[in-house]
Amino acid sequence: MSSETHEAVHRHEAPTSFIRKYIFSLDHKVIGIQYIILALTAVVVGVTMSVLMRLNLSWPGTSWSILGTLFPTGAPGGIMNPDFYLSLVTMHGTIMVFFVLTTAPQGGFGNYFLPIQIGAEDMAFPFLNMMSFWVTFVGFIVILAAIFVEGNTTIATSALGVWLGGGSGSTVGPIGGWTGYAPLSAVGVVGGPGQGAGMNLWIVSIAIFCIGSLLGALNFITTLLNMRTRGMTLMRMPLTCWAWFTTAVLALLSFPVLLGGGILLLLDRTVGTSFFIPGGLVFGSSVLNTHTGGSPILWQHLFWFFGHPEVYIAILPGMGATSHILSTFARKPVFGYRAMVFAIFAIGLLGFFVWGHHMFISGMSPYSAMTFSILTLSIGVPSAVKTFNWLGTLWGSRIRFTTPMLFAIGFVSLFVAGGITGLVLGQTSLDLPMHDTYFVPAHFHLVMGVASIFGMFAAIYFWFPKMFGRFMSERLGKFHFWLTFVGVYCIFVPMHTMGMVGMPRRYSQFTEYRFLDSIHPLVIFVSIAAIITALVQLVFYFNLIWSVFKGKKAGDNPWEATTLEWNTSSPPPHDNFAGVLPVVYRGPYEFAVPGAPNDYVMQTEPDASTEGVGGNGHNGHKH
Amino acid sequence: MATTVTSTKTAEKRETRSGGGSKFPGPNGKGPKGNGNGGGRRDPRRGLSPQAYRVTMWVVIAAIVMMFAALSSAYIILSFDGERRRVTMPPMFFLSTGIITLSSFTIETAKRSLQRENESSYRGWTIATLVLGLFFLAAQVLGWRELAAQGVYFASHPHSTFFYFFTGVHGVHLLGGIAGLSYLAIRGRRKGKVGKVMPEETSAGLMSLYWHTMDALWIWLFLLLLILK
Numbered sequence: 001m002s003s004e005t006h007e008a009v010h011r012h013e014a015p016t017s018f019i020r021k022y023i024f025s026l027d028h029k030v031i032g033i034q035y036i037i038l039a040l041t042a043v044v045v046g047v048t049m050s051v052l053m054r055l056n057l058s059w060p061g062t063s064w065s066i067l068g069t070l071f072p073t074g075a076p077g078g079i080m081n082p083d084f085y086l087s088l089v090t091m092h093g094t095i096m097v098f099f100v101l102t103t104a105p106q107g108g109f110g111n112y113f114l115p116i117q118i119g120a121e122d123m124a125f126p127f128l129n130m131m132s133f134w135v136t137f138v139g140f141i142v143i144l145a146a147i148f149v150e151g152n153t154t155i156a157t158s159a160l161g162v163w164l165g166g167g168s169g170s171t172v173g174p175i176g177g178w179t180g181y182a183p184l185s186a187v188g189v190v191g192g193p194g195q196g197a198g199m200n201l202w203i204v205s206i207a208i209f210c211i212g213s214l215l216g217a218l219n220f221i222t223t224l225l226n227m228r229t230r231g232m233t234l235m236r237m238p239l240t241c242w243a244w245f246t247t248a249v250l251a252l253l254s255f256p257v258l259l260g261g262g263i264l265l266l267l268d269r270t271v272g273t274s275f276f277i278p279g280g281l282v283f284g285s286s287v288l289n290t291h292t293g294g295s296p297i298l299w300q301h302l303f304w305f306f307g308h309p310e311v312y313i314a315i316l317p318g319m320g321a322t323s324h325i326l327s328t329f330a331r332k333p334v335f336g337y338r339a340m341v342f343a344i345f346a347i348g349l350l351g352f353f354v355w356g357h358h359m360f361i362s363g364m365s366p367y368s369a370m371t372f373s374i375l376t377l378s379i380g381v382p383s384a385v386k387t388f389n390w391l392g393t394l395w396g397s398r399i400r401f402t403t404p405m406l407f408a409i410g411f412v413s414l415f416v417a418g419g420i421t422g423l424v425l426g427q428t429s430l431d432l433p434m435h436d437t438y439f440v441p442a443h444f445h446l447v448m449g450v451a452s453i454f455g456m457f458a459a460i461y462f463w464f465p466k467m468f469g470r471f472m473s474e475r476l477g478k479f480h481f482w483l484t485f486v487g488v489y490c491i492f493v494p495m496h497t498m499g500m501v502g503m504p505r506r507y508s509q510f511t512e513y514r515f516l517d518s519i520h521p522l523v524i525f526v527s528i529a530a531i532i533t534a535l536v537q538l539v540f541y542f543n544l545i546w547s548v549f550k551g552k553k554a555g556d557n558p559w560e561a562t563t564l565e566w567n568t569s570s571p572p573p574h575d576n577f578a579g580v581l582p583v584v585y586r587g588p589y590e591f592a593v594p595g596a597p598n599d600y601v602m603q604t605e606p607d608a609s610t611e612g613v614g615g616n617g618h619n620g621h622k623h
Numbered sequence: 624m625a626t627t628v629t630s631t632k633t634a635e636k637r638e639t640r641s642g643g644g645s646k647f648p649g650p651n652g653k654g655p656k657g658n659g660n661g662g663g664r665r666d667p668r669r670g671l672s673p674q675a676y677r678v679t680m681w682v683v684i685a686a687i688v689m690m691f692a693a694l695s696s697a698y699i700i701l702s703f704d705g706e707r708r709r710v711t712m713p714p715m716f717f718l719s720t721g722i723i724t725l726s727s728f729t730i731e732t733a734k735r736s737l738q739r740e741n742e743s744s745y746r747g748w749t750i751a752t753l754v755l756g757l758f759f760l761a762a763q764v765l766g767w768r769e770l771a772a773q774g775v776y777f778a779s780h781p782h783s784t785f786f787y788f789f790t791g792v793h794g795v796h797l798l799g800g801i802a803g804l805s806y807l808a809i810r811g812r813r814k815g816k817v818g819k820v821m822p823e824e825t826s827a828g829l830m831s832l833y834w835h836t837m838d839a840l841w842i843w844l845f846l847l848l849l850i851l852k
Contacts, residue, residue, distance in 0.1 A: 256690035
């Protein structure tokens with residue numbers, strides 16, 4: 001024990017050179033911020049693309065001269081062509097799902113706060129951690145390259161472009177949706193525009209991303225299992241840590257499948273194998289004779305076996321942050337801590353057995369469809385457990401309506417609103433007519449897109465004081481919250497209606513579909529709401545940058561929270577706890593403990609200071 | 624508004640206090656070692672116990688197994704769906720299966736020699752495993768030549784592709800194992816360097832775990848190719 005103290009005060013110093021400190025840093029906090037910056041950059045690209053799509057949907061045929069200047073072949077004369085639109089769909093989905101929803105919640109906040117919350121000085125493998133970010137970064141560069149190699153005639157016809165597989169120049173990137181369905185994605189340039197070099201680079205980018213995520217997941221799991229400080233038992237971990245851990249397990253088990261599938265797809269495209277290409281496909285007037293015997297449905301299985309856990313990879317960290325923040329600002333313990341832990345695990349586990357619900361229209365056996373349907377609907381049980389526990393946490397509390405709290409409540413609202421329609425789409429008979437209509441984008445944008453973005457917003461407003469020692473502006477934050485909250489509902493609720501009317505997804509315009517004329521005003525309404533909501537995010541960016549330098553100073557524990565990150569200085573020193581690892585004596589959410597001097601008891605508070613509590617300290621939250 | 628913000632300073636004090644002696648109960652009543660995971664004697668920079676490295680290796684293996692599971696299921700699905708043409712299993716693949724099975728025994732022997740503190744025997748068996756691994760890879764490449772002699776090439780049809788693809792992907796993973804074995808074999812010659820990052824028993828244990836996994840994976844792939852036509 002004495003040797004422990006002796007060793008513990010040994011501190012390793014922070015690196016001093018700029019490159020080791022800020023660029024190729026081994027510090028999990030710097031890497032976390034790098035991930036967040038990557039996501040903040042990627043989301044600008046993704047949202048810009050969605051605004052361009054909305055412009056084309058609501059005012060088709062309008063000439064936007066700036067588009068014509070930027071993309072002379074994709075938008076000749078400023079009028080977007082359908083290929084351009086479809087590549088926007090593809091790149092918006094890919095960039096958002098991979099480089100925003102997977103990076104920031106897990107790689108960003110998880111990296112920054114998981115080691116601190118479990119009382120570790122860093123991740124188990126700092127070097128792998130650094131690699132995981134930089135590999136992901138390379139993946140992002142490659143996906144951006146895909147836009148230009150496919151979408152720029154000069155590059156596509158250059159020697160490099162031809163070597164990479166050529167391109168059409170009429171798009172701004174590959175076409176295939178974020179799901180890249182075979183056989184279109186597998187046949188190469190014969191498939192039409194958007195199937196050249198850009199598609200190859202798209203696959204390569206995803207494969208690189210898989211490797212980066214696997215390195216991250218390895219680190220998260222090892223760190224959490226082995227680096228917890230004294231007294232930090234599993235059931236004393238904050239729910240955020242449980243969420244990041246489950247997410248890491250999901251990533252570990254699902255990304256290898258996508259990686260394997262991606263390699264097969266790339267082989268189909270480059271060396272002429274036939275994993276996903278059946279014989280005798282007809283393109284225009286020519287028959288594809290070079291391939292035989294493959295199965296396009298195989299790609300769907302491989303993709304969705306990854307793809308469904310992936311949506312939980314996006315949402316689970318948001319759930320963790322929401323639980324954490326709701327409890328902190330409701331000044332009450334999380335209602336049903338154990339149930340929350342088991343619900344996270346149940347959601348993660350069930351997530352591996354429901355991929356077929358994305359494929360109901362693929363011609364699968366009705367018996368398989370029924371199995372997938374029942375399993376899918378059963379995810380409603382742990383989801384409801386979580387929702388009711390969030391409401392139970394809020395019930396009867398004196399809520400402190402700070403900006404992070406508002407976003408956390410917004411998360412619950414969006415998760416419920418988007419999850420409800422999951423019960424519709426999870427049933428085969430209802431999914432069949434709804435599939436490939438706007439009902440599906442409405443559903444998943446609410447439940448896994450915007451909800452996890454709200455989780456991130458809650459997290460950034462909540463942890464910003466810890467990361468930078470200053471508050472973000474509450475006034476701007478509340479403005480940002482209310483406009484975004486109302487805005488996203490204005491965008492996505494009407495989309496359900498469009499879907500029920502029968503508006504198909506992924507169409508660049510609906511001018512030829514007379515039965516959709518009556519809802520065109522709704523389309524315009526959604527576009528205006530989308531543009532306003534996108535612009536409101538500029539307020540967030542301003543708030544973020546301004547507060548780093550000019551925000552109100554924050555103390556070590558400005559929210560009066562209980563977990564370990566609030567035990568150290570703001571921002572934390574290089575080794576998190578200034579050389580002395582904290583010791584944990586109790587569960588993470590000890591708010592309003594009877595007999596305690598304050599309304600919160602920190603995890604490092606020994607039992608003596610709360611005598612007369614009646615064992616509440618040891619047993620966590622048995623209410 | 625509460626004012627007692629626990630600072631790192633009080634944590635430090637508490638740490639010193641609890642460092643008084645081993646009779647002092649741990650924070651969760653499980654003795655001074657706490658939960659047996661964190662804390663304890665831990666170099667802050669290399670904060671991992673042998674147990675932690677084992678967990679890490681299992682995590683790596685889980686990822687690898689998931690990828691091979693995906694590729695295997697691709698094979699199984701295509702075996703029901705696709706148009707098949709028979710490929711005769713190259714005799715070399717029977718030989719390579721024998722070699723890699725044998726190598727599992729040699730690496731296990733190496734590990735056990737080390738546990739009996741017989742270092743020269745450990746080094747010998749490690750090198751034997753390394754040589755068998757190289758023989759295995761050579762046999763795989765010869766197997767490809769036998770396939771080519773049948774007129775079966777990588778992109779001939781889905782079934783033939785899998786013969787090359789499985790061996791290739793497995794071979795790449797085995798190369799990782801060979802790199803690890805070479806490192807152990809070379810390091811073993813320089814006495815002073817042994818076990819700087821982790822104890823030699825740990826690295827030998829991790830190595831054998833990885834190697835057995837590679838062995839099991841190959842046998843699985845081999846049987847898949849042999850039986851499911």
